Amino acid sequence: MMIARKTSSFSAQIVLTILISTFVMAGIVAVVGYAAIEEVDSDAVQREIGFATHGLEAEIARLTEEQKVSTLWDEAVIEVRADNQDWMERNLGVWMQTYYGHDAVYVVRPDDTLLYAALDEKTVRLRPGTRLPAPLAALVQTLRDRMAAANPDPADSTAAIADLDVVETIPLDGGVSVVSVAPIVPTTTRLPQPPGTEFIHISLQNVDTAMAIRIAEPHGLRRASFRTTPPAGGHEIGVPIRDSAGKQLAWLTWTADRPGLRLMHEMIPALALAALFGLGLLVWLLRRLWVSSQQLHRSEAEARFLANHDLLAGLPNRMHFEENLAHALASERQGGPSVTLLSIDLDRFKPVNDTLGHAAGDELIRQVAARLSAQIRSTDTVARLGGDEFGVILLGMAGEETLTAFCAGLLHVLSKPYDLAAGQAHVGASIGVAIAAQIRGGMETVMRCADAALYRAKNDGRGRFRLFTEEMDDVLRQRHEIERDLRAALRADDQLEVVFQPIYDASGALVGAEALTRWPRAPHGAVSPDVFIGVAEECGLIHALGAWVLETACRAAVRTGLPKLAVNVSPIQLRGEGFAAEVLRILSDTGLAPQRLELELTEHFHLDPGQNTRRNLHDLRMAGISIALDDFATGQSLLQYVRDYEIDMIKIDRSFVGRLGQGDGTDEVVRAMLDLGRAMGLEVTAEGVETAHQREILLSMGCRIFQGFLLGRPMDGNRLASLTDDRSGQPLTA
Structure with a gap:
């Protein structure tokens, strides 16, 4: 009996011990779980409050920044x-x-x-x-x-x-x-x-619904709105809007995200199982809670990193860069170190993408980022601003002699060959330098000045750096004005015009005309083609401009019965994937036979050897369109383009024709070009024939096609129509 009582008491003690242990463990789980949930929810609320506060500050700052664009x-x-x-x-x-x-x-x-x-x-x-x-x-x-x-x-x-x-x-x-x-x-x-x-x-x-939406959407704040009363509590939270005296004017309120609470609801079945299966399942649940919490914190850290960094280059992105620049400029105004901004753009980056592939381009960006990071100090900032554009903030390096040495070294480092998986690449860089202390204005002004200096560096031949001067800002502003006016001119269709310079053969018969673009009625006076075509190529308008010129010229050629129409084409147009299709569409719309169209390329520009260029040229030639190489022997390629792009005609540049008969060796060079053309089965046209003497020399060398002021100046479509009434023409006299 005593033994039975002792056994029963022992069993009760075991049961009680197990029950107490179970309840204690359940209590611990409940306390730990509740604390973790509260911490996660509290972190989420504080994060949302931070987002909302930053959003309000950004809205106010944006208003001033946008205002000063025009003031x-x-x-x-x-x-x-x-x-x-x-x-x-x-x-x-x-x-x-x-x-x-x-x-x-x-x-x-x-x-x-x-x-x-x-x-x-x-x-x-x-x-x-x-x-x-x-x-x-x-x-x-x-x-x-x-x-x-x-x-x-x-x-x-x-x-x-x-x-x-x-x-x-x-x-x-x-x-x-x-x-x-x-x-x-x-x-x-x-x-x-x-x-x-x-x-x-x-x-x-x-401060209205539209502003609330702008602040809320980027950060997922739910049911955000402005009102005059504070949040009701519970799931509703908010931040006050105050005036400069601290007086509360309104509240931005929203429904708080409670990730911890959502997690607890998901875990209720698991907690029930924990009560049935004991300590092992309880440990598993705690582990799951820990893993979930860690994942939440990692996601938050990842989101912060992604918001401020460029993943490809492993550098700060534009947003982070501009924040650092604004902070550095504010510090400089308060007596901190001087601020110098470098705007860096890679030269010849696009050919790497087109010839070696986008994977090679990405690898090149990473190597450039690594070289830049290795050149700057720990106090400086380097960032990828987009594409092949980088920015560097230098602190305490305002002396021009020191800057000159640094930028020269940077150009040298960036111009070294890059060993990529797809092959070796050779690119360089251009750098624009803006010393903040020499510039009146805020962050946007300093960045614009660095861009102006970069624009000058590229215009001066690339592969160099330029320090900002006020004259550069004027040039950049003028370029922006030309871009703006050119966009308007293409929409208006009444400022640009196409003129035609006739081309004759040796007998004096009209054999064709070259279409030339003019902009005589620009808002601020006539603009040279060299200027506005260059701007069009830089800002992406060359495709629209080229299509307009081609269509206008083709319609004039059909209307006048012109035997052959020559139209200049930019290498940028040739890189376009659908360029050949667009040319054939224009020919179909205007009714001009492909055999009557000649597209002229120029040696002054680098022709992209990528697949799009080769495919476009092949498709155009297969359709019956002839390809001419303008300004022959003035560029660096000479025979390379003739061989690689199956050129049908070469045009002797006016710089050679103008020196004929002067005994400086030009006559021999021109004769060699004519012999080369005959040997390769190419037609040869002499440009810039302005005197009868030049024409006679060319005739004696065997040249049979001429273009220049001696034969005819550029003319509009009406004069061209009267000129083509008699296609046979009259023999030219000296």
Whole structure:
């Protein structure tokens, strides 16, 4: 009996021990699980609050940055002074609403009356003496007080006030708005503004549903909205919007993401099994919880890394780079180290992609990134800004002699051969240098100046670096103006024109004409073809321009009965995958036989030996279109193009024709070209024939086709039609 009682007591103790252990372990699991869930949810809430706060700050900063695109501008000062309402609508008012989404825009005269206003994407007709609402007028006065306190030069306030602005969140018209107030100032010293004569620009962004969506969507904030009352608690959280005095004006609220809570719901069946199967399953559940938590933290770290880095190059991306640059410039203004920006673009990168493949191009980008990283100091920043473009921020290296040595060394390192899996590649680089201390303006201005210097380096022959000067900025702005005007000209179809220079044979018969593009009615006066065609090639307009020229010329050739039409083609067009198909479509639409079309390539440009170029040339020749090589023997390729691209005709450049008969060896060179053409079965045309003497020399050498001012100047389609009425022509006389 005693033994039975002892056994029962022992069993009870074991059962009790097991039960107590089970409950203790269940309690531990519950406590640990709850703590982990709360930590995950708390992290998620804090992360979302950080996203929302950063989004609000970015919205406010964006308003000022977008405003200064147009307020820091010589042309803005000129047109505002002239009360040019149309110009202000296109550049300061309605344009800023339609392009950037600003809700209201005002321009204020020096006497605080309104010069211009735009609401609901429309210019508002203002009565004389109209003034701003009181809250906005107060912000304008605050800016004017700051401008006066900046101790501006009595003759020109620009340098003292260019970086001044007032950004404030205020209650307005029953709602809340973010307002940015800035002076309209020139970017050069050509337009002095005495203190008190400045016009003020105001951009306003309503704190509304549209702003809430812009902030919420990138970060997955659910059911985000603005309201005047704080969040109700529970799953609803928010951040306050305050004015500069700290007064709360509104709340951005949203439904919090609770990943821990979702995880707990998923684990309820597993917890039930843990109660049945004991300690082993409990350990498994704890392990699962740990793994899930680790995965969540890794995902968060990965997301942060991906948001700030370029995976291909392993470098910071443009967003991270611009954040570092803005921080460095702010530090410099407060007495920190000097800031120098390098804008780097690889030369001859595209041929590597086209000839060796995109995998080789990616490998090349990685090797370039590694070389750049090896050249900079730990205090500097290098980033891939996109494509084959890189940026470098140098701290404390503003001396031109030191910079010159550094950039020269960088060019040398980047120009060394690259050993890729697909073969060896030879590329170089061009560098634009902007020393921030020498430039008036913020981050955007410094980056634009570096780009202007890079543009000059490329124009000067590539493979070099250039330090920014104000003249470069003018050149870049002029290029942007030409690009903008050219886009408009292609849409308008009434500024560009095609003229034709006739081509004759030795008997004087008209055998064809070369189509030449002119832009005589550009907004700022006639633009040279060398200029606007170069801009078209750089900005991607060459395809549209080339198609327009070809179609216009083909229609003229059909209308006039021209025996042969020669049209110049850019190597960039030839690289286009569908170029040959587009040419054949134009021929079909216009009715011009392929045998009457000749496409001219020039040796001055590097022809891309990629598959697209070869396929296009093959398809064009198979269709009956002839291929000519213009400016023969002036480039570096000479016979290479003739051999590789199955050229049908070569054109002796005018530089050789102009020196005929001068006894400097030119006659022998031209005779050799003619002999070469005959030996290879090519037609040969002499360009730039301007005197009867030149023609006689060419005739004596066996040349039979001529083009130049002696025979006929470029003419429009009507004159060409009258010229082709008699195709046989009359024999030319000396």
